[in-house]
Amino acid sequence: MTEWFFHNGQQQAGPLDDAAARNFARANPGAHCWREGFTDWLPVGQVAELYGGTASSPPPPPPPGGGGIWGAFAGGGNPFTPPPPGPASALDYTIHGHEMQYVEVSLAPGDSAIAEAGALLYKDASVDMNTIFGDGSSRDGGSVLDQLWGAGKRVLSGSTLFTTVFTQRGSGPGTVAFSAPYPGTISALKLADYGGRLICHKDSFLAAARGVAIGIYFQRRILTGLFGGDGFIMQKLEGDGIVFIHMGGTLVERTLQPGEVIHVDTGCLAAMTADIDFDVEQVGGIKSMLFGGEGLFFARLRGPGKVWLQSLPFSRLAGRMLASSLVGTREEGGVFGAIGNILDKR
Known part of the structure; x- marks a missing residue:
């Protein structure tokens, strides 16, 4: 059940169920309302579910006599204070x-x-x-x-x-x-x-x-x-x-202490905290750079902070798939491709 709360700038009322909240909104069109899921107090005139209209139409006028539930709290202080909403929703x-x-x-x-x-x-x-x-x-x-x-x-x-x-x-x-x-x-x-x-x-x-x-x-x-x-x-x-x-x-998670350094393949860094020092460092000698398969540089990550690494970056996966497709095309072209050419000529 949804629980509604209302305030008029000085006093608060609630919790109320849906039916009581709709009656309360009709009797107090100048109040503000709040329920779980709202990010802030809203004027009741902007909440269509309280009076069955649309968000752009005004609520109906209050019945003669007004009053309503506020009198129950006239001397009772503040029955409820909802927690202030955070900047982002909790999921x-x-x-x-x-x-x-x-x-x-x-x-x-x-x-x-x-x-x-x-x-x-x-x-x-x-x-x-x-x-x-x-x-x-x-x-x-x-x-x-x-x-x-x-x-x-x-x-x-x-x-x-x-x-x-x-x-x-x-x-x-x-x-x-x-x-x-x-x-x-x-x-x-x-x-x-x-x-x-x-x-x-x-x-x-x-x-x-x-x-x-x-x-x-x-x-x-x-x-x-x-x-x-x-x-x-x-x-x-x-x-x-x-x-x-x-x-x-x-996924590989590493928490680096101050001054701690790790070398990572340049494509394997997925995320890091803002305090990580990210730079590159030469792989090594000429042979390592040319034939080591890791390129010319490592990614050098220095703590303090946390890093998240991926064992199979998409660039590596796509490269392997492309290489395999090219090899497969050449092999098929040598046998089946030749047969296909003969059939085409006939």
Whole structure:
């Protein structure tokens, strides 16, 4: 059962069930209301479910005499103070699968999640899907300049101009699920646990609670930008909510102590905290650089901080698939291709 609370600037009333809340809203059209799933107190005239109208139509006038339930609290102080809403929604989720994972998110009424275009697996009919311009971090949409800046940052970080927002419009919880784009691991990370910021590989972001901002991280070191595996721009996730990032293959988590250094293949870095020092270091001698198979440079990660590594970056998987397809084409061309040419001539 939904529990409603009301206040008129001086006193509060509640909890009330749906029927009592509708009667209360009709008697007190100037009050504000709150229930679980709301991010802030709202005027009752903006909450259609309280009076059966539309969000843009005014509530009916109060009955003669007014009064209502406020008198019950005239000398009783403040019966309830709802917790202040956080900047980002809290999400209940379950990650399913092993090699090909998907994450199932439960949304409370009014809650929203954002996702990359094409990440949807399925959703309940009560979950509204809306494609917006920009990164979707602002709940009110933001100004035109904010939307343009958000969209520009997404393009620079390798994403599309648009973000998909999923909002539960029903009276109970709703479910939406997002799937990984290729074999790997989905990891749920709460940004508040990492100082409110994570730096990610450009293709790592999958979904998040609405309120998480998707920005760009510029790599200022020339060699790192050229040979670090991600170019000069990476994704920056900011906020305090939960984000879901996808990593190819098996996930490896390493917590680095101050001054601790590890060398990583340049494509295997999936995400890191903002305090990690990311640079490149030459692989070794000429033979190692030419024939070692690891390229010219390692990614050098220096603590303190935490890093997330992927055992099978998509670039490596795509390279192996391309190499295999070329070999297969040449082999088939040598036998079956010749037979096909003979048949074609006949």
